[in-house]
Amino acid sequence: MAVHIALNEIGVPFEKKLMSFHKKDMKSAAYLALNPEGAVPMMQIDGRPLTQVAACLFYLAKRYPEAQLLPANDPETEAQAISWMSFIASGIHPVARLGGEYVANAWAIAEKKFGDGEWALGQYSIVDIHLFRLYWRMLNRPNPAGGFPRLDKLHARMMARPAVQRTLDVEKSIGYELPA
Ligand SMILES: N[C@@H](CCC(=O)N[C@@H](CS)C(=O)NCC(=O)O)C(=O)O
DSSP states (O other): OHHHHHHHHHTOOOOOOOOOTTTTGGGSHHHHHHOTTOOSOEEEETTEEEESHHHHHHHHHHHOGGGOOSOTTOHHHHHHHHHHHHHIIIIIGGGTTTOHHHHHHHHHHHHHHHTTSSSTTSSOOHHHHHHHHHHHHHHTSSSOOOOOHHHHHHHHHHHTSHHHHHHHHHHHHTTOOOOO
C-alpha cells in the first residue's frame, strides 16, 4: 500500500499486479525467481525488480523529484529519511504481529521521534507514507495500541490526502486481504 500511495501521489502510469497471501503468490516459483525474498512489495522498473518498501519509496522520490516526496538534494535530510525508514522496517514492522507491549513500545518510540511538527521530516515525504501505512494497519487490528496523539494527527492528515483515499478505494475494490 505504501508504494501504491507514492505512485498515486506522483501520478505516473503504472501496472498493478494483484498478489494473494491466501494463494501464497509470494512463494510461487515464478515470483521467487524475480524476488527471492518472497515478500511484497516488489516493483519492476522496465522489468528489473526492486524490493523493500524503503527502497521502492526512495527510488520513486528520487526518480520523480517534481512530486516533492523528499526534500531536494539535502544529504542530512536524506539520511534522516533512511534513518526513519530503517527504524520503521526493522523496529515497527516486525513487531506488528507480536501485539501487546511490543507494539505499544515501538509506536511510543515513533511518537517521540516524530516530534511536534506536522510531518516526520518537516515537510511531507515518503517517510510519512511509510509510517502511515503501518500505523493505519495497526489501527485496523483488534485492540489497537493508543496514546499517540502526534501519530493520530499524522493519520488524519494522511487520510485527507486524495492519493491516500484513491489508494484505499482501489485496494478495497479489489478485495484487500489483511493477513493475521
Ligand atoms: N522489510 C520488508 C518486509 C516485507 C514483508 O514482510 N512483506 C510481507 C507483507 S507485509 C510479505 O509479503 N510476506 C510474505 C508472506 O507472508 O508470504 C519491507 O519493508 O518491504
